[in-house]
Amino acid sequence: MTTLTKEADVPAPRDGGSGDAFLSVRDLYVHFDTEDGTVKAVDGLSFDVERGRTLGIVGESGSGKSVTNLSILGLHNPRTTEVSGEILLDGQELTGAREKTLETLRGNKMAMIFQDALTALSPYYTIGRQIAEPYRKHMGVSKREAHLRAVEMLEKVGIPNPKTRVNDYPHQFSGGMRQRAMIAMALVCNPDLLIADEPTTALDVTVQAQILDLLKDLQQEFGSAIIFITHDLGVIANVADDILVMYGGRAVERGSVSEVLRSPQHPYTWGLLTSMPRLSGNVNEELTPIHGSPPSLLAPPSGCPFHPRCGYVDEVAGKSCTADRPLLPDGRGAACHLTAEQKRTFFVEQIKPRLS
Numbered sequence: 045m046t047t048l049t050k051e052a053d054v055p056a057p058r059d060g061g062s063g064d065a066f067l068s069v070r071d072l073y074v075h076f077d078t079e080d081g082t083v084k085a086v087d088g089l090s091f092d093v094e095r096g097r098t099l100g101i102v103g104e105s106g107s108g109k110s111v112t113n114l115s116i117l118g119l120h121n122p123r124t125t126e127v128s129g130e131i132l133l134d135g136q137e138l139t140g141a142r143e144k145t146l147e148t149l150r151g152n153k154m155a156m157i158f159q160d161a162l163t164a165l166s167p168y169y170t171i172g173r174q175i176a177e178p179y180r181k182h183m184g185v186s187k188r189e190a191h192l193r194a195v196e197m198l199e200k201v202g203i204p205n206p207k208t209r210v211n212d213y214p215h216q217f218s219g220g221m222r223q224r225a226m227i228a229m230a231l232v233c234n235p236d237l238l239i240a241d242e243p244t245t246a247l248d249v250t251v252q253a254q255i256l257d258l259l260k261d262l263q264q265e266f267g268s269a270i271i272f273i274t275h276d277l278g279v280i281a282n283v284a285d286d287i288l289v290m291y292g293g294r295a296v297e298r299g300s301v302s303e304v305l306r307s308p309q310h311p312y313t314w315g316l317l318t319s320m321p322r323l324s325g326n327v328n329e330e331l332t333p334i335h336g337s338p339p340s341l342l343a344p345p346s347g348c349p350f351h352p353r354c355g356y357v358d359e360v361a362g363k364s365c366t367a368d369r370p371l372l373p374d375g376r377g378a379a380c381h382l383t384a385e386q387k388r389t390f391f392v393e394q395i396k397p398r399l400s
Contacts, residue, residue, distance in 0.1 A: 065092035065132075066269045067116070067237055072129035074111050074120065074293075083341045085111040087293040089129075090372075095236070098263065098270040100284030100301070102277055102316065106338050108293040109273045110159075113239045116271075117156055118146035133237065151178040154237040155230040159245055161222035165214040171198070171225050172210030179232045197228035201258060220251035224258070231262055238263075239271045244279060256283050277316055281305055289313050292339045292349030299376040309378035309387045312350045314395045322399065332398065348381065356382060356390065 074086035086108045093099045101109045114120055115127050118138060131138040133154060138146070158164035165174060175197055176190035185193070191210070198206035201224040214222055223243055230238060240259065244252040260283060263270055272283055280287055280301065287304040289297040289312065297310040308314055315334035336353035339345050351357050351365040360381040363370075372379040380387070 064094065066095045066134055067093040067271075068130070068132040069112075069116070070130040070132075072112065072115065072131065073127070074108070074115050075126045077124050077126070078342075081342045084344055085293055085341055086115070087344065089290075089293070089295055091288050091295065091298065093237070093269045093271060095269050096263070096267045097285045098272055098283055100272045100274065100280035100287045101290060102274055102280055102287060103290035104275060104338050106341070107290040108341075109290055110241055111293075112290075113156065113241065113271060113273060116237075116239065117150055117154065118143070148182075151230075151235070152182040152233045153235055154239070155233070155235040156239040156241060157223075157226050157230045157243045159242045161219070161226045162214065164226060165222060167214055170211050170213055171217065175210075175225065175229045175232055178229065182233050193232060194228075197232050198225070200231075200262070201225070201228045202254070203228075220247055220254070223247065223251075223255055227255070227258065227262070231266065231268075234266050234268075236268060237271070238268045239273070241273045242275070243272075244274075244276075252279075259283060277305065277320060289316070292344055293341055294349055295372050295379065296350065297378040297380075298372065303376055307388075307391065308395075309391075310350075310380050311354045311356050311382075313378070314391065315353075318395060318398050348379070356386075359386060359390075 069092070070090045072086055072089040073084075076083040076085055089108070089112060091099065101112070103109055116131055116133070116138065118141065120127060127139060129139060133149065138149075165171070172191060172194040175194040176187070179185065179193050180187065180190035183190075195206045195210050198210055203209050203221060203224055209217075214225070217225060227243070243259075244255050247255065256279065259270065259272075262268070272280065274280060284301050286300055287298060288295055289304070289310065291312050297304060297308065297313050304313065305317070308317060312334070318332045319334060321331060334353060339349055339352065345352055345366075346369075347367045348354070348365045348370050354365065357365045363381045365381055368381065370379040370381050378387070382390070
C-alpha cells in the first residue's frame with residue numbers, strides 16, 4: 045500500500061493545460077437493470093480532462109469510478125444499461141454513438157489499461173500478437189511492421205530482451221511485466237486519452253513505483269490526457285494533477301492535487317485521508333476507518349449520499365443533509381452543506397492534527 049508523506053511533501057500541480065478540455069463529461073447517468081431493481085451506478089457526474097494532464101478519480105469500491113470510464117469507452121451492454129448525458133471526446137459526442145464509431149476510437153484515440161492484466165490478456169495468443177493487433181487494425185500496416193512496433197513498445201515499457209519476450213505468452217510474464225505489456229498495448233497507437241483502472245493493484249511497492257514513473261514518462265512523450273482510477277490517495281499524490289472524489293455514484297469533491305490533499309473540504313475526503321497510513325505517523329497508532337458501509341445503489345440515500353456515515357450532520361444549520369442534495373460547485377469545491385468557515389475550522393482543529 046502506498047502511504048502519504050507529510051503535508052509539505054504533497055507535490056504542487058504541474059503546469060499545463062490551455063483550459064480547453066479534451067474530454068468533457070456532463071450530467072452522466074449510468075443505470076443498470078437487474079432482477080432486484082435499477083442500480084444507479086453513476087448519478088449526474090461532470091468533469092473535464094485536458095491534454096497532457098492527469099485526472100485522478102478516487103473513492104471506495106462501488107463508488108462508480110470504473111463504471112464511469114467504461115461508459116466513455118462505450119463498453120456497457122446496451123440491453124441492460126441506460127447511459128445518458130454528454131461525453132465529448134475532442135468535440136465528438138460519444139453518448140449514443142454507433143458501435144462502429146466507438147470501435148474506430150477504441151485503441152486508437154482512446155485506450156484503457158485494465159485492472160487485472162492476467163484476465164485482460166488472452167492466454168491463447170502471444171504478448172506480441174496482442175500488442176500488434178490493434179496497431180495493425182488502426183494503422184493499416186503489414187504484419188511485419190506491426191510486429192516491429194510491438195517489440196519497440198515492449199522495449200519502451202522496460203521489458204528486457206523484447207525481441208525474444210515478444211513471442212512469450214502472458215503466463216510466462218510476472219505480474220509487473222504483464223502490467224507493462226498492458227500499458228504497451230494501450231499506448232501502441234499513441235492514444236490521446238488513456239484510462240488507467242487501478243493499474244498498480246496487487247503489485248509490490250517497487251513495481252508499483254516503476255509503473256507510475258513509466259506512465260508519467262510516457263505521458264510527457266505522447267502528451268496524452270490520462271484518467272487514473274484508484275482508491276489510494278497516496279498513488280494520486282504522485283501521479284495526478286487534479287482529483288475527483290466520488291461517493292455513491294456522485295462527485296463529492298474536486299480540485300488540484302495540492303488543494304484537495306492539503307485542504308480537503310468534504311468529510312468523506314477527510315475520512316479517506318485519516319484512514320491511510322503515513323510515513324511520519326506513529327507506527328503504534330491505530331488507523332481511523334470510515335464508519336459504516338457504502339450505500340446501496342439500488343436505493344441510494346436521499347439528500348447527501350454520505351450523510352448516513354458522516355459525523356457532521358448535526359453541525360449543518362438551515363438545510364437538511366438527509367433531504368437536500370448538496371451541489372458540487374464549478375471548479376474547486378465540495379458537495380457539502382457545511383459552510384466554508386466550518387470546513388476550515390473542522391479540518392484545522394480535528395483532521396489536520398491526525399495527518400501530521
